[in-house]
Amino acid sequence: MKFVKRIVLPFITSISLLSAPAALAKDYKMALGDAAGGTQWELGTKFAELLDEKSKGKLKVNLFPNGQLGNEQDTVNNASLGLLDFSVLAINNVTPFSPTVGLLTMPYVILSPEEAKSLTQGKIGEELVKNTVRDANVRIVGWAYSGFRVLTNSKRPIKSLKDLKGLVIRVPRNEIMMSTYQAWGVNPTPMAWSETFTGLQLGVVDGQDNPYITIDAMKFNEVQKYVTNIRYIFSIEPLIVSESVFQSQKPEVQAMILEAGKEATEHSYKFLLESEEKIKRSLIAKGMEIHTPVNAEKEWIDLxxxxxxxxxxDSIGGKAKLDEALATLGRKAH
Structure with a gap:
């Protein structure tokens, strides 16, 4: 817990909106970083519906989208303290608190939705859940699958790394993601999610990367013109519950939470497969252009x-852990 305490302290002031949960709370709060209509909302609303159904209306979950309860890293802090019940957030915002989950954000490890499901719902996923309880006092009870983080910008089509030169790209405050852009010859600009739309609108940054579902939900088509289909990270967004809140519940309530999380996870996977192509077509109809890198991203991948x-x-648990993940996916060790 020493690692968590070092991170929690800077964010203590952000908890004023939240109240400590009762041992058998019937009304839970769930924070969402994204707007209503995206993957986080889909997972959260399905989870709330299932928990209501399983408890015969006794357990309710109230959703707070658009970062109303703090930014995504704030919500991990607050959940770790037992001051927030649930949060759905990008996996890269869990990584500072439990570094081994960074495995899921290593560039070009996950190359398909099937691989994302295989890693999160298999042995490696179970291990990451245990690590997150240990490191951050939060438990992952569900997974949202959002698709690959594609690159958008307002300046020009990007088909090769040389086309990136001179562009200012927003990235989350995540070391792996920033290092990836640096490897591609770009000095990325870390920017809070809540500031990203305005940053793009005002031209503070030229571009960003996120899945198609998020681009649509956040209406980035209003401030971005060009999309580049890259596959460097498959966006996974866990549903976390405060471990202290979870442990304060009766065993039957814990079972309902875990069952609802598992079923909502399957719903999220189906939602991605059914909706992504429709969303692509909708974004094109709204004026966006979609381009594909030359040579199947070979240069991007190699770097x-x-x-x-x-x-x-070291941070993800050693090279052997990455090799284990690749073997799970049927690929050779690096």
Missing amino acids: AKKKVWPKFY
């Missing part, structure tokens, strides 16, 4: 593997 993977072996 990421060479310059980024070795840099983060």
